[in-house]
Amino acid sequence: MGNIIKKIGAFSIGPIVGAFLGLITIPLITYFISPEEYGRASMFTLAQGIASMLVYFGLDQAFVREFHIYKNQINYLLSNAICIPIGFVIIVGGGIVICRDFMSQILFGSTQEYLAVYMLAIMLPFMVIENFAYLTIRMQEKGLQYSFSTILLKLLVLIITVVLFISYEKSFRSVVYARALAEIINGIFLYITVIHTQKLSLRFMDAELIKKMLKFGLPLIPAMMMSWILASMDKVMLRALCGYEQLGLYTAAYKIVSALAIVQTCFTLYWTPVAYRWNETKVKKENFEMVNIFIAVGMSVLCVMLLLLKNLVGIFLGDDFLQAIRIFPFLLLYPVMYTMSETTAVGIGFSRKTYYSIVVSAAACIVNIVCNFIFIPIWGGTGAAFATGISFIIFFWVRTLISRKVWWKFSISKYIPITLVLLLNCYMHTYLYGMVPYALSFVSIIFLGAMNYRSLKWGVKQIKKYSRGSRSI
Numbered sequence: 001m002g003n004i005i006k007k008i009g010a011f012s013i014g015p016i017v018g019a020f021l022g023l024i025t026i027p028l029i030t031y032f033i034s035p036e037e038y039g040r041a042s043m044f045t046l047a048q049g050i051a052s053m054l055v056y057f058g059l060d061q062a063f064v065r066e067f068h069i070y071k072n073q074i075n076y077l078l079s080n081a082i083c084i085p086i087g088f089v090i091i092v093g094g095g096i097v098i099c100r101d102f103m104s105q106i107l108f109g110s111t112q113e114y115l116a117v118y119m120l121a122i123m124l125p126f127m128v129i130e131n132f133a134y135l136t137i138r139m140q141e142k143g144l145q146y147s148f149s150t151i152l153l154k155l156l157v158l159i160i161t162v163v164l165f166i167s168y169e170k171s172f173r174s175v176v177y178a179r180a181l182a183e184i185i186n187g188i189f190l191y192i193t194v195i196h197t198q199k200l201s202l203r204f205m206d207a208e209l210i211k212k213m214l215k216f217g218l219p220l221i222p223a224m225m226m227s228w229i230l231a232s233m234d235k236v237m238l239r240a241l242c243g244y245e246q247l248g249l250y251t252a253a254y255k256i257v258s259a260l261a262i263v264q265t266c267f268t269l270y271w272t273p274v275a276y277r278w279n280e281t282k283v284k285k286e287n288f289e290m291v292n293i294f295i296a297v298g299m300s301v302l303c304v305m306l307l308l309l310k311n312l313v314g315i316f317l318g319d320d321f322l323q324a325i326r327i328f329p330f331l332l333l334y335p336v337m338y339t340m341s342e343t344t345a346v347g348i349g350f351s352r353k354t355y356y357s358i359v360v361s362a363a364a365c366i367v368n369i370v371c372n373f374i375f376i377p378i379w380g381g382t383g384a385a386f387a388t389g390i391s392f393i394i395f396f397w398v399r400t401l402i403s404r405k406v407w408w409k410f411s412i413s414k415y416i417p418i419t420l421v422l423l424l425n426c427y428m429h430t431y432l433y434g435m436v437p438y439a440l441s442f443v444s445i446i447f448l449g450a451m452n453y454r455s456l457k458w459g460v461k462q463i464k465k466y467s468r469g470s471r472s473i
Contacts, residue, residue: 013143013144013147013151014146014147014148014150014151016262016266017147017154018150018151018154021154021155021157021158024158025154025157025158025161026252028158028161028162028165029041029161029175032170033171033172034248035244035246035249035252036244036245037171037172037175037244037248038172038175038248038251038252039243039244039245039246039247039248039251040107040108040109040244041172041175042235042248042251043106043107043108043235043239043247044107044116044120044175044176045179046107046232046235046236047103047107047120048120048123048127048179049228049231049232050228050232051089051092051124051127052127052131053224053227053228054088054092054221055085055088055089055092055124056085056128056131056217057084057085057088057214057217057218057221058213058214058216058217058218058219058220058221058224058354059081059082059084059085059217060081060085060131060132060135060217061216061217061220062081062212062213062214062216063078063081063132063213064135064139064272064276065213065216065276065352066212066213067139067276068139068273068276068277068280069280074136074198075199075200076204076206077209078136078195078198078200079200079201079202079204079205080204080209080213081132081213082128082129082132082195082200083205084210085128086125086128086129089124089125089128090125092121092124093121093122093124094121096117096120096121096124097117097118097121100117100118103117104116104117109244113173115173115177116173116176116177119176119177119181120180122180122184123180123183123184125187126183126184126186126187126188126191127183129187129190129191129195130183130186130190132195133191133193133194133195134146134190136194136195136198137149137194138272138273139272139273141273141274143270149186149189149190149193152186153182153186156181156182156185156186157178157179157182160178160181160182161174161175161178164177164178216352216354217354219355219357219358220354220357222358222361223357223360223361224361225361226361226362226365227361227364227365229368229369230361230364230365230368230391230395231334231388233365233368233369233372234368234372234384234385234387234388235247235250235251235384237372237373238250238380238381238384241377242376242381246381249324249327249381250324250327250381250384250385253328253331253381253385254331257306257328257331257332257334257335263299263335263339264299264335264338264339267339267342268339268342271291271342271343272342275288275346275349276349276350279346279350285408288346288410289410289411291343292340292343292344292410293414295339295340295343296340296343296414296415296418297418297448297449299336299339299340300418300421300422301448301449302336303333303422303425304422304441304444304448305441307329307332307425307426307437308438308442310325310329310429311325326382326430327381327382327384327385328385329385329389329425329426329427329429329430330385330388330389330390330426330430331385331388331389332389332422332426333388333389333390333392333393333422333423333426334388334389334392336392337393337396338392338395338396340396340400340415341395341396341399341400344396344399344400344404344410344415345360345399345400345403346403346407347403347404347406347407347408348402348403348406351406351407353406356402356406359398359402360395360398360399360402361395363394363395363398364391364394364395364398367390367391367394368387368390368391371383371386371387371390371391372384372387375387385430386430389426393419393423396415400412400415414451417451418448421444421447421448424440424444425437425441425444428440428441429441
């Protein structure tokens with residue numbers, strides 16, 4: 001068990017230190033610029049996310065799926081996986097430059113922000129290199145190396161942001177330029193330390209392997225597009241219906257959930273390579289169910305604890321952003337339900353039936369669009385948060401049920417009360433004042449622990465037993 005904790009701890013250093021640096025960066029930004037300016041800066045991040053969704057053709061996920069099969073030929077696998085994204089991202093970057101007036105107007109509400117648009121185009125190839133380098137490190141389970149590079153990125157963002165605020169101007173432009181420059185520098189560093197050491201070569205090109213990976217990855221593209229809608233439509237509709245101020249408040253609320261996002265990141269970074277390794281080595285399916293229970297209960301308790309501490313968030317935000325505290329409760333369902341689904345949905349990847357991801361994303365996406373359309377005009381940022389929370393509940397349940405269908409029929413009975421407890425707590429902390437929400441949260445923590453006591457006790461026993469029988473998990 002100590003080996004498990006050691007490995008998770010190594011992967012956790014980066015997200016934890018990165019979150020600490022974020023806690024410095026966020027109030028720094030919100031102190032110097034208005035919610036409206038912060039909203040414009042968030043549109044740059046949104047564009048980066050769209051580009052990253054389009055350029056990979058699912059080959060990054062195919063690389064992960066095939067890694068343990070080609071673990072002794074990583075340079076061969078990586079050469080085939082990275083060639084198409086690198087070529088296509090150059091084309092996308094050229095298109096962004098050609099359409100600079102349109103991009104500038106869409107992202108920043110002005111046709112004059114050419115430098116920000118150029119920075120986006122230049123940054124994209126380095127982003128692809130960075131992503132494949134991170135995947136290589138993760139699949140090799142090199143937690144400390146991964147943590148160091150992620151800390152470097154966050155530190156670069158913080159330092160460059162401060163320098164630009166002092167020497168350039170206190171506006172969204174400084175935030176955008178800092179993000180782009182940090183990505184470029186980190187991409188160069190990861191190329192030198194990871195990608196270049198793999199000795200990639202065009203002579204490794206294998207049409208059959210690329211075809212195999214595209215068969216796995218291409219069905220993920222429409223699923224990823226719908227996942228982008230699921231994760232980003234709230235911001236797009238807030239920008240259109242409410243303007244940059246509500247978008248800025250909403251973006252700040254998203255940052256509040258970073259504590260749970262840290263746990264999500266730490267667990268996912270470790271779990272993905274381990275899950276595929278377990279599958280390849282035929283580990284008993286009951287061990288997967290053990291992890292499912294642990295994560296469901298653990299994430300739920302952390303969610304409720306964050307709701308109990310929500311008023312402390314005001315320490316990190318300026319007065320102009322205090323409204324964000326009322327927005328964030330339902331946003332907590334994003335990292336909670338997503339992390340829970342990462343454990344229950346592994347069967348989709350194991351079975352290679354990635355086309356089911358389209359069904360998952362489509363169901364959640366439809367709910368998201370309808371809820372955003374209905375509730376944003378009524379409640380603004382709070383309505384967008386409600387839409388996001390409900391959508392990720394749908395995401396979890398559809399993803400879990402499909403995985404259960406194509407893999408094995410694990411128990412789902414405990415997830416029903418857990419979902420209801422989370423919904424009730426988020427609702428109470430959003431719309432009610434006084435001590436009632438806090439009392440409910442205390443009761444919820446006791447209820448979750450009592451309901452799952454036997455499962456948790458069994459899980460601890462199984463982990464100890466498994467750890468004694470194996471040098472690593």
